[in-house]
Amino acid sequence: MLEVNPLPLPRVARSDSEAGLSIAEAARRTGVSVHTLRYYERAGLVVTPVGRTAGGRRRYQQLDLDWIVICTKLRATGMPIKAIRRYAQLVSTGRGNEQERLALLEAHRAEVTAKLAEIQENLRLIDHKIDVYRGRLAAGDADQLWAPGSPADVR
């Protein structure tokens, strides 16, 4: 767990609405395209509204970036946009819905582990085929152990 870091604010006036990173810089730091950043915002994935300058430009704070990175990680596990939106809603609503957040995460976790198991299981088929082909090639093309029209296994 991270420690809360209460001190590091004295430098700049924090309520300055111009403070923060441009969308291009936020994209660079999170590894997400500016298009996708805006899409995520439109899709309701943000917990707290991204700040804006007087002129309407987005200004990203560290918290925004952190949340976006969390979103990308959830996406990387296959969590659908809708589920992330729901989770974001729960988080932004604040305390009192921890039970539902937990349920959402647990449900997704179950899907991920099931998917992992499925992939791993089917990866064995690929490994097996790779072994077969390596064996065939090592033995030389002409020397076929199996007849043509042979078991599906050798395909």
Added chain:
Amino acid sequence: MLEVNPLPLPRVARSDSEAGLSIAEAARRTGVSVHTLRYYERAGLVVTPVGRTAGGRRRYQQLDLDWIVICTKLRATGMPIKAIRRYAQLVSTGRGNEQERLALLEAHRAEVTAKLAEIQENLRLIDHKIDVYRGRLAAGDADQLWAPGSPADVR
């Protein structure tokens, strides 16, 4: 290949073009919808043309089913339709391209293992969050260890 049967040749018992399973039965046995079976065929995923009755109905043999199951397993690891088509082409072309088949499988294997690693890595975030929420709920809602506006960690 099947023989055209314009003349009465009632003798050859098993090259009967009516033999084999209906598409509905093939769907039932492979766990793939009839729509998808036809789609896979259109998409060029089949190694050998599925047989037809005189009336034009598909008749699936065991080899066809086996291949379809292989396709579903490759799909389950995330192999794109295009790659499966390429692999099917290589297989149906026959001997002499084992090197390319192997390369295709190895390339896909690399993608799968990378994807697995990524999912597993990001699953840790989910596990961590689940732990946090379980801890929070076990400690009682009112007893928050962290302040509101706390680190992204507790979201």
Added chain:
DNA sequence: CTAGGATTTCGAGCGTGCTCGAAGTCAATC
């Protein structure tokens, strides 16, 4: 022979998650 269910082809539609483009705004520099 007729009814009706299964199957055919092939194009269209759908859900997901971006990705792009047009037209306009903002802001820094000349």
Added chain:
DNA sequence: GATTGACTTCGAGCACGCTCGAAATCCTAG
């Protein structure tokens, strides 16, 4: 002020992998 480039909104477009539908045909039961 004018130019230039980053940024804005919002709808459209795209890639993928199915999924569906319409109209015609096949085949079996009655």
